[in-house]
Each structure stands twice: as structure tokens, then as C-alpha cells.
Amino acid sequence: MKNLIDKLxxxxxxxxLYIPYANSIYMIVPILIVIILSTVLSCMEDHRITSGxxxxxxxxxxxxxxxxxxxxxxxxxxxxxxxxxxWVLSFFPLLADFNQTLITSKCLIAxxxxxxxxxxxxxxxxxxxxxxxxxxxxxxxxxxxxxxxxNNELLEKQNYEVNLATLKERNRIARDIHDNVGHLLSRxxxxxxxxxxxxxxxxxxxxxxxxxxxxxxxxxxIRNSIHDLHEExxxxxxxxxxxxxxxxxxxxxxxxxxxxxxxxxxxxCFIAVTKEALxxxxxxxxxxxxxxxxxxxxxxxxLVIHDNGTQSRLDSExxxxxxxxxxxxxxxxxxxxxxxxxGFKIFISIPKAKFNEGIGKI
Numbered sequence: 001m002k003n004l005i006d007k008l009x010x011x012x013x014x015x016x017l018y019i020p021y022a023n024s025i026y027m028i029v030p031i032l033i034v035i036i037l038s039t040v041l042s043c044m045e046d047h048r049i050t051s052g053x054x055x056x057x058x059x060x061x062x063x064x065x066x067x068x069x070x071x072x073x074x075x076x077x078x079x080x081x082x083x084x085x086x087w088v089l090s091f092f093p094l095l096a097d098f099n100q101t102l103i104t105s106k107c108l109i110a111x112x113x114x115x116x117x118x119x120x121x122x123x124x125x126x127x128x129x130x131x132x133x134x135x136x137x138x139x140x141x142x143x144x145x146x147x148x149x150x151n152n153e154l155l156e157k158q159n160y161e162v163n164l165a166t167l168k169e170r171n172r173i174a175r176d177i178h179d180n181v182g183h184l185l186s187r188x189x190x191x192x193x194x195x196x197x198x199x200x201x202x203x204x205x206x207x208x209x210x211x212x213x214x215x216x217x218x219x220x221x222i223r224n225s226i227h228d229l230h231e232e233x234x235x236x237x238x239x240x241x242x243x244x245x246x247x248x249x250x251x252x253x254x255x256x257x258x259x260x261x262x263x264x265x266x267x268x269c270f271i272a273v274t275k276e277a278l279x280x281x282x283x284x285x286x287x288x289x290x291x292x293x294x295x296x297x298x299x300x301x302x303l304v305i306h307d308n309g310t311q312s313r314l315d316s317e318x319x320x321x322x323x324x325x326x327x328x329x330x331x332x333x334x335x336x337x338x339x340x341x342x343g344f345k346i347f348i349s350i351p352k353a354k355f356n357e358g359i360g361k362i
Contacts, residue, residue: 003123006120006123007073010072013072014073015069017069018031018066030066030067034070038076041054042077047081050077062096068105071113075113076117076119186219188215189219236256236267241254244292249287250281250287250288253291257294258295260296262301266301269350270348272324273303277346278305281309285343285344289307290308292304300349300350300351302348304345306346307345309343333351334349
């Protein structure tokens with residue numbers, strides 16, 4: 001756009017110098033020719049062709065003085081071409097024409113050739129500055145987006161690590177309660193049982209029996225609480241990753257994409273199925289890679305396990321391990337599809353509806 005404005009300014013000034021000498025209708029021909037050539041030069045990318053057109057126009061200016069007035073416009077497009085300073089040739093037609101009536105105009109044309117070169121340099125400099133500015137702005141935006149993405153990833157990782165640490169702490173508390181309080185209660189119940197066996201007094205035995213029942217109830221309550229605490233502290237992604245890390249038979253790619261909290265029954269099912277599938281790959285396949293995918297969809301959770309083995313002696317219908325997998329999935333109202341073509345593949349989907357209804361009833 002700036003080049004177009006520069007050329008418009010140059011042609012207006014050139015016309016202002018040329019029109020006083022126009023005394024024939026044919027004098028419009030140089031104007032049309034120079035506009036056409038200038039348009040071609042603006043679209044031309046081949047520097048050799050551009051230089052050739054420029055030199056031809058200069059040769060034409062030697063024989064027809066009317067073309068001298070528009071040399072600044074043609075010169076504008078060759079200022080930065082190689083070889084450098086080719087635009088200096090624009091002055092030769094002015095020096096070769098000895099028409100005394102054009103002396104003043106020639107001086108003005110020569111001065112305007114220099115001004116046109118300055119305009120070209122100025123426009124190119126402004127365009128370069130703008131390009132650099134847009135490039136820097138785009139780079140800054142890209143860096144900002146990358147930093148924001150990395151920040152979000154760090155926050156997600158931090159949240160995951162905090163959640164994992166919380167779950168581990170729950171496990172530790174449950175284990176400590178089981179190992180300490182549970183054992184103390186168990187020992188107290190055994191001791192009371194021994195006292196009941198040796199005491200003959202009915203009143204004392206009745207009191208000991210009440211204490212034993214109370215301790216047994218406390219033991220059951222602690223056992224249930226520990227069981228619930230342990231189940232809530234299971235992190236499915238962490239447990240599956242542990243199974244994969246311990247699987248040394250071949251490489252395993254793991255893709256986990258779950259946002260919401262999965263019911264404990266589904267967690268146990270997916271862990272058991274993954275363990276059984278990896279065991280089957282180890283025992284019955286010559287696979288070199290296993291793909292494990294756990295994904296959440298709007299209405300269901302999905303587990304896909306696929307190895308690339310070409311040899312499989314697995315009985316997908318009557319095998320005990322496969323039967324256990326099917327029973328687990330069926331108990332959760334899920335669907336399972338097992339295929340041994342092009343490797344061993346298990347495709348499981350378990351609906352969310354069953355567990356959402358259960359939560360709503362509580």
C-alpha cells in the first residue's frame with residue numbers, strides 16, 4: 001500500500017512537469033506506456049526482467065524526450081536491485097538530451113529521481129520495521145500461549161501430585177490404624193475370651209461378654225472404616241502405571257483421559273482386567289508393544305488393551321482369566337469385546353448411569 005502511495009505521488013509530480021509541454025493528443029501515449037510498465041514492474045519478482053525493462057525504458061528515453069519526465073517512476077522499482085546503483089543510469093538520458101528548452105525540467109527530474117530513491121528506501125525501511133514488529137508480536141503471543149499452556153500443565157501436575165500424596169497419606173493412616181489399633185482391639189477381645197473361659201461367676205461373665213461385644217463392634221467399625229478409606233484412596237492412573245512399570249516383557253503405551261472420579265468398583269475392575277491382560281500377553285503372545293487406553297465419555301468409561309502379537313494360543317472363550325474378566329464386567333452392567341485378530345485386544349465399556357443412580361439414592 002505504501003508503494004502505491006509513493007508511486008501515486010511520483011506520477012502526479014511527473015505529470016505536473018510533463019503537461020506544460022503537452023501540445024498534442026499523442027502525448028498521452030508516454031503516460032499510458034509508463035503506467036503499464038510501472039504496473040508490470042510492481043508485480044515482477046524476477047530482478048533480471050525488471051532490470052531489462054528499466055534499461056529498455058532508458059534507451060527509449062534517449063530517442064523520445066517525452067519519456068524523460070517519467071524516469072523517476074520507473075526508477076522507483078529498481079532502486080534496491082542488484083547490481084547496486086543501477087538506478088544511477090537514470091541520469092544518462094538526461095545528460096544525453098541537449099534540448100535547451102528542457103534544462104529546468106531536467107534538473108527537476110534529476111532531483112526527483114533522488115527523492116524517489118529516498119521514498120523507496122523510506123518505504124522499505126518502514127515495511128521492514130512493521131514486519132519485524134508483527135513478527136515480534138506473533139512470537140510474543142506464541143511464547144505467552146506456550147507459557148500459559150506450561151503453567152496449566154504444571155498446575156494440573158501439581159494438583160495430581162497433591163491428590164496422590166493425599167491418597168498415599170490416607171493409605172498410611174489406614175495401615176497404621178489396622179496395624180496398631182486393630183491389633184490392640186484383637187488382643188483385647190482374645191484376652192476377654194480367655195477370661196470368659198476361666199471365670200465361673202455369672203455376673204462377671206455377663207459383664208465380660210458385654211465388653212467383648214462392644215470391642216467386637218468397635219473392631220468391625222474400624223475394619224469397615226479402614227476398608228472404605230483404602231478404597232477411596234485408590235488412584236486408578238497410579239495403580240495402572242505401577243502395573244505397566246513392573247511389566248518388562250515389552251513396551252507399553254498408556255493413555256489416560258479421565259476427569260471425574262471413578263467408582264471404586266470400576267477401578268477394581270479396570271485394575272484386574274489390565275493385570276490379567278498383561279499376564280496373557282506375557283504368557284501367550286510374542287507382542288513387542290501393548291497399548292492401554294482408559295477414557296471417559298459422557299455416558300461411560302472405556303478400557304482398551306491391545307497388543308501387536310502375531311502368535312496367540314489364548315482361548316478367549318474358555319480361559320479362566322478371560323471368564324473372570326467377563327464376570328467382572330458383566331457384574332457392572334458393562335460390555336466387553338475380545339478379539340485375537342491382528343493381536344490380542346480387549347474392548348470394555350461400563351456405563352455411568354448405574355453408579356449415578358446409586359449415588360442419587362444415598
